[in-house]
Amino acid sequence: MNTRTFRIFLLLAALIASAVCCNAALAESDAAANAEAPLVIGSRTVHVFRAPLGAITPLERAAVAKQHIETALDQPGEGWTSVESTAQGVVVALDGVPMFTVVEGDARSSVNERPEALANEASRLLQRVWLEHREHLDPKRHLWAAGYSALILTALFLLLWLLSKTSHRLQDFITKRLEARIDQLLPNGVGAHFGDLLLTMAARAAVLMVWVVGLIAVFLAIAQVLARFALTRVLGEQMVESLQASVMLAVHAVATSLPGLFVAMLIFLLARLTTQLSRALFARIAAGRLRWGALDAHTAPVTGQLVSAAIWLFALAMAYPYLPGSQTEAFKGLSVLLGLMVSIGASGLIGQVASGLILVFTRALRVGEYVRIQDQEGTVIHLGLLVTRLRTGMGEEISLPNSLVNSQVTRNYSRDAGRGRCLIETTITIGYDAPWRQVHALLQSAAATVPSVCSKPEPYVVQTALNDFYVSYRLVAQIEVRADKPRARVLGELHAAIQDAFNRAGVQIMSPHYLGDPAQPKVVPEAHWNGAPPG
Numbered sequence: 001m002n003t004r005t006f007r008i009f010l011l012l013a014a015l016i017a018s019a020v021c022c023n024a025a026l027a028e029s030d031a032a033a034n035a036e037a038p039l040v041i042g043s044r045t046v047h048v049f050r051a052p053l054g055a056i057t058p059l060e061r062a063a064v065a066k067q068h069i070e071t072a073l074d075q076p077g078e079g080w081t082s083v084e085s086t087a088q089g090v091v092v093a094l095d096g097v098p099m100f101t102v103v104e105g106d107a108r109s110s111v112n113e114r115p116e117a118l119a120n121e122a123s124r125l126l127q128r129v130w131l132e133h134r135e136h137l138d139p140k141r142h143l144w145a146a147g148y149s150a151l152i153l154t155a156l157f158l159l160l161w162l163l164s165k166t167s168h169r170l171q172d173f174i175t176k177r178l179e180a181r182i183d184q185l186l187p188n189g190v191g192a193h194f195g196d197l198l199l200t201m202a203a204r205a206a207v208l209m210v211w212v213v214g215l216i217a218v219f220l221a222i223a224q225v226l227a228r229f230a231l232t233r234v235l236g237e238q239m240v241e242s243l244q245a246s247v248m249l250a251v252h253a254v255a256t257s258l259p260g261l262f263v264a265m266l267i268f269l270l271a272r273l274t275t276q277l278s279r280a281l282f283a284r285i286a287a288g289r290l291r292w293g294a295l296d297a298h299t300a301p302v303t304g305q306l307v308s309a310a311i312w313l314f315a316l317a318m319a320y321p322y323l324p325g326s327q328t329e330a331f332k333g334l335s336v337l338l339g340l341m342v343s344i345g346a347s348g349l350i351g352q353v354a355s356g357l358i359l360v361f362t363r364a365l366r367v368g369e370y371v372r373i374q375d376q377e378g379t380v381i382h383l384g385l386l387v388t389r390l391r392t393g394m395g396e397e398i399s400l401p402n403s404l405v406n407s408q409v410t411r412n413y414s415r416d417a418g419r420g421r422c423l424i425e426t427t428i429t430i431g432y433d434a435p436w437r438q439v440h441a442l443l444q445s446a447a448a449t450v451p452s453v454c455s456k457p458e459p460y461v462v463q464t465a466l467n468d469f470y471v472s473y474r475l476v477a478q479i480e481v482r483a484d485k486p487r488a489r490v491l492g493e494l495h496a497a498i499q500d501a502f503n504r505a506g507v508q509i510m511s512p513h514y515l516g517d518p519a520q521p522k523v524v525p526e527a528h529w530n531g532a533p534p535g
Contacts, residue, residue, distance in 0.1 A: 037062035039100070041069055041129045043234040047122040051105020053088065065100035069126070072097055079130035081123040083116075090119035094126060132230040145228035156221040160214055167210045171203045178202055219243060257324035264319040271315035275308045282307070302360045302385060349386075355402035356385035365405070369414035370422040370487055373405055379481070393488020414481070421454065421478045424491055428498065429470040429510045436463065436471065442505055443475045446497040452490045454478040470510040 037049045037058040046069075049058035056064075077095035084091045089103035102122065107113035135141045178199055219239065227236030282304030284290040288297050295303060325331045359365055360383060369380050371390070376398050378390035388405050390398045414422040430439050440461045447459040459477035466472075475498075479490050502509055 035059070039065050039069075041066065041073075041126075042132065043231065044125060044129055044132070046125045046129060047092075047100065047102065047106070047118065049100075049106060050108070051103055053101060053103055061100065068097075068099045069094065069129070072099065073130060073133045077130075079127060079134070081127045081130075083119045083123050085116070090115050092119055092122050092126060094130065099126065132233060136230040142229070148228050149225040152221050152224050156217060159217050163210050163214050167207060170206045170210065174202050174206050175199050216243075253324070260322035260324060264322040267315050267319040267322075271311050275311050278307050278311070279304060299360055299363075302356070302383075305385065352386045352402050355406040356383075356388075358406055359383065359388065359402055364410060365412070366415075368481075369412055370481065371413065372411040373400060374408045376400065377411075379486075393486035393491075395486075413487075417478050420481055422481055422487060423476065424453070424479050424487060424494065425474055425476045426491065426494060426498070427464065427472055427474045429467065429472050430507065431470050431510050434507050436473075438505070438507065439471075439473055442501045442507065443473060443498060446501040447475060447477050447494060449497045449501075450490065450493050452479045452485055453494065454480060 035058065038045050039047045039049065039062045047065075049061045049065075052058060053061055072094045075095075080095055082093045082096070084093065086101070089101045089106075091098045091101050093099060100122075102115045102119040104115055107115050107118055220243070223236045223239035223243075225236070226232040226239070281290075281292075282295075282300045285292060285295050285300035286297050286304075320326055323331075365371060365380050365383055365388065367380050367383055371377065371380060373388075373390070376390060376392070378392035378396075378398060380388065381391050381397070382389035385402070387399045387401055390400065392398060413424070417423050428443075443461050444459050447453045448455070453459060454477065457478065459475060462474050462476065464472045464474045475494075477494075479487065481487070499509070
């Protein structure tokens with residue numbers, strides 16, 4: 001490519017770029033010239049120009065119309081407005097003088113507007129502008145507006161004072177009425193647990209209602225004061241219109257959501273009836289009056305809880321589309337947030353529930369059994385999906401997470417003993433100089449003297465170890481499980497009876513360890529059993 005050709009190419013490129021830029025600038029200028037131009041007189045919008053009239057753009061039409069109207073407002077006249085259809089459009093006149101023309105392009109076809117309707121509305125607003133202009137020039141109207149505003153503010157002050165006085169009385173009235181009927185509103189003992197919460201919520205609702213009434217009164221009073229003056233009348237009217245629009249929107253939202261709410265309430269009602277039926281069924285199974293497949297009195301309570309939870313989750317999933325606002329972005333965002341929170345925090349919870357299900361359906365534990373888990377032992381008083389509770393012989397209540405219970409070795413002292421009984425055992429060490437038959441007889445005779453130890457089956461003794469200096473004997477018996485005498489107290493009585501029996505027979509107990517043979521056996525003569533403590 002020679003130099004001449006290259007220069008021609010650059011010149012063509014520059015011409016094309018200039019043409020593109022000029023077209024873009026012309027398009028922007030045309031768009032700006034044809035943009036909507038509101039006709040604002042004072043603080044009131046009389047009309048909005050959206051289309052050109054011949055070569056006159058909407059902005060120019062608005063400027064010319066504003067100049068005509070402001071000139072006419074300063075002239076004497078009656079303020080009569082009129083409309084007249086012409087070939088170009090509908091002319092709006094003030095006292096017979098044309099102010100501006102409404103053309104076909106000013107009407108929005110999307111909302112079915114017509115030029116005639118726009119002209120009539122502009123004529124009405126123009127007359128209001130003329131009246132407000134005359135009112136603004138009249139000092140008497142200012143004095144009247146100030147007096148009316150003072151009256152409104154005085155009435156507002158009195159209303160707020162009355163609301164502050166009646167707020168406490170309203171709270172007392174509502175709480176007293178609810179206290180008298182709390183048991184009727186919340187039957188089955190629920191009122192004893194949630195009565196205070198209901199009273200507090202009712203009192204807070206009364207305070208909230210008073211605040212809402214007060215805020216609405218303040219809002220309306222400010223709107224009325226602004227509407228008394230010509231310069232701020234538009235703002236006052238807009239405040240009232242916004243309140244009316246909000247009320248109508250709320251009423252429309254409530255009206256449109258009623259069918260969905262009815263369906264959701266019907267779903268929840270069916271879920272409640274279904275859960276009541278399932279609870280009655282599982283209650284009969286738990287009481288032993290009914291057996292259904294693999295369900296029995298042990299697995300029925302937890303299975304009933306799972307079925308109730310599944311029913312309510314299914315009902316919530318079915319009713320969700322019918323809840324008001326469920327399709328809004330805010331509701332969807334809240335659902336995502338709740339799902340994220342549950343997914344993050346439910347890992348440990350699901351593990352606990354899984355452990356609880358394993359404990360229940362494998363029948364590792366049952367309520368009423370005496371067990372030993374890790375270093376804790378006691379009677380099982382609650383076996384739930386999350387925790388297992390034990391009551392020790394000392395009256396303590398211990399809560400153990402199901403994951404811990406499931407991972408530890410559990411010793412059950414009640415399963416083989418039968419209903420209402422549990423095993424009891426104790427170990428002592430006796431020297432080799434004591435005949436083992438005598439030791440067996442002494443241990444069994446000591447167990448026979450304890451009232452809570454069952455005679456059938458008879459207590460028995462096993463030798464668990466032959467140590468270097470003594471023999472380990474373990475006494476095993478069954479006891480009656482009674483609320484007034486826990487296992488720890490029975491074990492204490494058994495230990496006392498063993499000491500008495502061995503002291504009476506002159507047999508020395510070598511526990512906990514052997515150091516050497518003393519000159520005299522380490523026994524307590526019977527004459528000293530009831531002696532006073534030393535010192």
